[in-house]
Amino acid sequence: MAEAYSDVRGFRTLLAKEIRRFVSVIGQTVTAPVVTALLYLVVFAQALRGQPSSYPDVSYTQFLVPGLIMMSVLQNAFANTSSSLTQSKFMGNLVFVLMAPLSTLEIFGAYVLAALLRAALVVVVLIAATWPFVHLVIERPLALIAMFLLAGGTLAALGMIGGIVATKFDHLAAFQNFVVMPLSFLSGVFYSIHSLPPFWEQVSRFNPFFYLIDGFRYGFFGVGDAPILHSLLWGLGCFLLVSTVCITMLKTGYKLRA
Amino acid sequence: MDARSQSSIATGNVPGGVADAPALDIVAVSKRYGDVHALDGLDLRIECGEYFGLLGPNGAGKSTLINSISGLVRPDSGSIRVLGHDNRSEFRVARRLLGVVPQELVFDPFFKVEDVLRIQAGYYGCGPEAQPWIEELIQRLDLGFKRRASMRTLSGGQKRRVMIAQALVHRPQVVILDEPTAGVDVELRRTLWKFTRELNAAGTTIVLTTHYLDEAQALCHRIAIVDHGKLKLVETTEALLARNPWRFLQLKLAAGTVLPAVLEPLVASRTNGSVELKLHRDEHSIGEVMAALKAADVDILDMHTREPRLEDVFIDLTYGARNG
Numbered sequence: 001m002a003e004a005y006s007d008v009r010g011f012r013t014l015l016a017k018e019i020r021r022f023v024s025v026i027g028q029t030v031t032a033p034v035v036t037a038l039l040y041l042v043v044f045a046q047a048l049r050g051q052p053s054s055y056p057d058v059s060y061t062q063f064l065v066p067g068l069i070m071m072s073v074l075q076n077a078f079a080n081t082s083s084s085l086t087q088s089k090f091m092g093n094l095v096f097v098l099m100a101p102l103s104t105l106e107i108f109g110a111y112v113l114a115a116l117l118r119a120a121l122v123v124v125v126l127i128a129a130t131w132p133f134v135h136l137v138i139e140r141p142l143a144l145i146a147m148f149l150l151a152g153g154t155l156a157a158l159g160m161i162g163g164i165v166a167t168k169f170d171h172l173a174a175f176q177n178f179v180v181m182p183l184s185f186l187s188g189v190f191y192s193i194h195s196l197p198p199f200w201e202q203v204s205r206f207n208p209f210f211y212l213i214d215g216f217r218y219g220f221f222g223v224g225d226a227p228i229l230h231s232l233l234w235g236l237g238c239f240l241l242v243s244t245v246c247i248t249m250l251k252t253g254y255k256l257r258a
Numbered sequence: 259m260d261a262r263s264q265s266s267i268a269t270g271n272v273p274g275g276v277a278d279a280p281a282l283d284i285v286a287v288s289k290r291y292g293d294v295h296a297l298d299g300l301d302l303r304i305e306c307g308e309y310f311g312l313l314g315p316n317g318a319g320k321s322t323l324i325n326s327i328s329g330l331v332r333p334d335s336g337s338i339r340v341l342g343h344d345n346r347s348e349f350r351v352a353r354r355l356l357g358v359v360p361q362e363l364v365f366d367p368f369f370k371v372e373d374v375l376r377i378q379a380g381y382y383g384c385g386p387e388a389q390p391w392i393e394e395l396i397q398r399l400d401l402g403f404k405r406r407a408s409m410r411t412l413s414g415g416q417k418r419r420v421m422i423a424q425a426l427v428h429r430p431q432v433v434i435l436d437e438p439t440a441g442v443d444v445e446l447r448r449t450l451w452k453f454t455r456e457l458n459a460a461g462t463t464i465v466l467t468t469h470y471l472d473e474a475q476a477l478c479h480r481i482a483i484v485d486h487g488k489l490k491l492v493e494t495t496e497a498l499l500a501r502n503p504w505r506f507l508q509l510k511l512a513a514g515t516v517l518p519a520v521l522e523p524l525v526a527s528r529t530n531g532s533v534e535l536k537l538h539r540d541e542h543s544i545g546e547v548m549a550a551l552k553a554a555d556v557d558i559l560d561m562h563t564r565e566p567r568l569e570d571v572f573i574d575l576t577y578g579a580r581n582g
Binding site: 097100 | 291322325328330331332349350352353354356358360362363364365366367368369373377378380381382383384385424
């Protein structure tokens with residue numbers, strides 16, 4: 001009897017494997033970033049208590065939480081794909097994925113979706129953990145979800161590029177510490193860019209992470225430093241650009257297939 | 259019902275093999291790394307049902323060829339078809355028809371043995387219906403007692419067994435074993451020999467690369483020798499052995515015995531009182547050698563003849579050719 005072979009099953013299997021991979025080390029992949037974000041919240045909320053948020057009827061602590069959540073999304077989406085690909089590449093077991101009948105888009109989709117799920121888990125746990133102390137209402141849920149998907153997707157794809165390009169873990173750490181971390185810290189997580197001097201406010205407007213965070217914050221409060229359309233377009237543009245680069249690398253086998 | 263469908267290890271349920279197409283059809287495949295021609299316009303056709311040996315010295319291009327077939331290497335030119343399907347334009351079907359055991363010992367440390375096999379089956383589109391075959395692979399490769407063990411806790415030989423199971427988990431019609439017995443114990447070698455012979459008897463095409471030439475001689479119907487990225491020859495194992503004009507006469511001599519001077523040019527080696535004479539089939543008769551020994555009153559304790567081994571032929575064709 002002929003067995004049923006499914007094209008979709010390969011994609012589902014890779015996705016499930018990637019989810020199991022981060023779930024098997026959940027203390028490192030979810031608990032740790034949640035604890036880090038909560039520490040930021042405690043420290044900055046205490047230090048800057050009474051500071052105006054620049055938004056009407058929004059306390060500084062309320063202002064801070066969406067930014068911290070999005071910062072966690074960005075960092076964890078990047079970390080998930082980059083660490084998984086780098087480890088598989090260095091351990092050599094990536095050959096089992098590369099030899100399998102999986103298309104470029106299936107490989108890309110499985111890695112990015114798994115990263116988005118990890119990021120979503122971090123978001124849910126962070127909201128639940130901050131709920132007793134910081135009451136937040138989601139004013140624009142569709143904008144919130146759209147910004148989450150675009151931001152998480154962009155950083156997941158960027159993490160894949162990092163994983164493909166890195167020839168040692170040092171390269172990955174450098175990318176994370178010198179690109180992802182500064183861009184996310186200098187993107188208005190802890191402050192409204194309206195509170196910056198005009199020059200630095202203009203500089204911030206060239207940081208794509210600013211739009212990702214500001215658009216996400218708009219989802220909570222219905223207001224932001226930039227119009228939501230700008231944030232959505234920046235998010236979409238970043239996602240398309242980074243995804244195209246990543247898919248091209250996968251298609252050509254850059255640093256993966258000799 | 260044919261023999262293949264009756265066997266519990268039968269393969270061939272993967273859809274899409276083109277009728278009468280060879281198992282592997284490699285045409286003018288080239289791959290350069292800088293100035294090095296890893297593959298230099300290599301042509302090779304392997305028929306369905308063969309147990310085929312791919313031999314060559316280190317750096318000859320065997321692994322580049324295997325990686326080109328499996329899709330890990332992108333050749334600069336040429337085409338590769340697996341049972342009639344181009345391995346790039348029809349990669350899905352071609353890869354489902356193919357199972358490859360990589361040369362390097364690679365594993366995913368996050369998972370247990372049975373999880374690894376289920377995941378591997380899933381990559382190839384196999385679902386729960388693959389479970390009985392996974393069970394059989396676990397038993398046949400003696401992994402039952404390690405099925406729930408993490409991959410990182412396995413010995414080298416056990417990891418190699420899992421890799422072999424991974425290559426077979428989707429019941430491929432063409433299996434490529436890239437030095438599967440390198441660094442493994444005798445027991446696994448025997449297990450693997452027996453198992454792959456059964457797979458081959460059930461219809462699976464097997465391509466084996468190995469540096470153990472006795473292994474290739476014992477298992478393979480046909481053998482190709484690759485060197486400097488080129489195919490030096492493809493012949494049946496018997497024809498390849500027959501190419502060698504030499505045979506060997508091994509003599510165990512009593513202590514202190516001196517060989518007659520006329521036989522000295524024929525000495526191939528001397529070890530612990532034994533002498534091996536290398537005789538040309540057309541030029542040296544064993545009768546003449548025996549007569550010379552008798553005339554010199556040599557005290558022979560034991561003697562036997564040996565046909566040339568694949569190793570002798572291989573050395574003549576590769577290292578011999580390089581030195582000559």
